[in-house]
Amino acid sequence: MRVAVTGASGRLGRALVSALADAPFSGPAGPIAWDRAAFDLDAPEGVLECLDRDRPEVVIHAAAWSDVDGCALDPELALRRNGTATGTLAEACAARSIDLLAISTNEVFDGRRTDGRGYAPDDRPAPVNPYGASKLEGERLATHAYESAKAGSLGIVRTAWLFGTPGRDFPSRILEAADHAAAAGEPLRAVADEWGTPTYVHDLAEAIVELLAADAIAGIHHVVNGHVASRAEWARDVVRRAGAEVVINEVSSTSWQRPSTPPRWGILAPTPLPSGEPLRAWPDAMADYAPALLRATRARA
Numbered sequence: 001m002r003v004a005v006t007g008a009s010g011r012l013g014r015a016l017v018s019a020l021a022d023a024p025f026s027g028p029a030g031p032i033a034w035d036r037a038a039f040d041l042d043a044p045e046g047v048l049e050c051l052d053r054d055r056p057e058v059v060i061h062a063a064a065w066s067d068v069d070g071c072a073l074d075p076e077l078a079l080r081r082n083g084t085a086t087g088t089l090a091e092a093c094a095a096r097s098i099d100l101l102a103i104s105t106n107e108v109f110d111g112r113r114t115d116g117r118g119y120a121p122d123d124r125p126a127p128v129n130p131y132g133a134s135k136l137e138g139e140r141l142a143t144h145a146y147e148s149a150k151a152g153s154l155g156i157v158r159t160a161w162l163f164g165t166p167g168r169d170f171p172s173r174i175l176e177a178a179d180h181a182a183a184a185g186e187p188l189r190a191v192a193d194e195w196g197t198p199t200y201v202h203d204l205a206e207a208i209v210e211l212l213a214a215d216a217i218a219g220i221h222h223v224v225n226g227h228v229a230s231r232a233e234w235a236r237d238v239v240r241r242a243g244a245e246v247v248i249n250e251v252s253s254t255s256w257q258r259p260s261t262p263p264r265w266g267i268l269a270p271t272p273l274p275s276g277e278p279l280r281a282w283p284d285a286m287a288d289y290a291p292a293l294l295r296a297t298r299a300r301a
């Protein structure tokens, strides 16, 4: 199976290319990695040439403008990059009967539910920030393209709170902030009332390979590691693994000024994978990631 990945140099893109390279269905040529030079969200029509040159059977669309605060500061650009560009890709794929798996986010939901349950695929999306709105627009345009063309399959994989190399994920930013706080003799502030499911890009990539292998990409999938965490709980886990000497002060999200408003309860109810096995709990995945995280942090220091 010829599988192309957009955003192949990104956090998830790298993990996907690596997991696909090991998948028996990829064949000796391996996956087709499209980085920004091949598929730029600011010039999405360039994908037509890529599709006709590389002739994939499936495209996994992992490229996005994932800077949620940047999206909040420029919502129109966010809509173009995460909405319109996804629509352009979907139309081009559907016109060629190429399957598409578009990666989306928990931030399509408002996070206001209070019953302690996670959001299911058929819950009504209602984004509370421009990043979520732009990703939902991407979902909508892709769905429209496949419904109109009546050819190929569309899958949407929503996920949340991704971590993994390369740096600048939440764990690496927390370690940086912990260093600054320790040097200044101050506590580290961490938000206690925003919840999500930290998800390791390697586990997500393996789950996507499983969907492809079982020919089960169609529909909306919620793929996240197990167990809920608040930002503060995740920060504590990271700081403990690094052995950092810093006091953590739990604060309310209302005291944390940032351009984007994250959903408070950003929990996705995982949908079943073909194996019937859920992804492991996020602390177990963090244990696998910790050595690489700590190496990268020390190299930056």
Ligand SMILES: NC(=O)c1ccc[n+]([C@@H]2O[C@H](COP(=O)([O-])OP(=O)(O)OC[C@H]3O[C@@H](n4cnc5c(N)ncnc54)[C@H](OP(=O)(O)O)[C@@H]3O)[C@@H](O)[C@H]2O)c1
Binding pocket: 006, 007, 008, 009, 010, 011, 012, 013, 035, 036, 039, 040, 041, 042, 061, 062, 063, 064, 065, 066, 067, 081, 103, 104, 105, 106, 135, 159, 160, 161, 162, 163
């Ligand atoms: N990160 C999260 O916590 C999270 C949570 C839920 C869902 N998601 C979704 O998961 C997918 C993968 O996210 P990620 O964390 O792997 O993102 P990432 O590391 O920021 O990677 C995004 C990729 O998109 C590429 N890209 C192409 N054109 C771009 C343009 N004009 N502007 C900005 N980037 C452009 C980037 O290229 P360069 O490498 O050249 O920069 C990069 O490879 C995205 O669909 C995202 O919305 C992410």
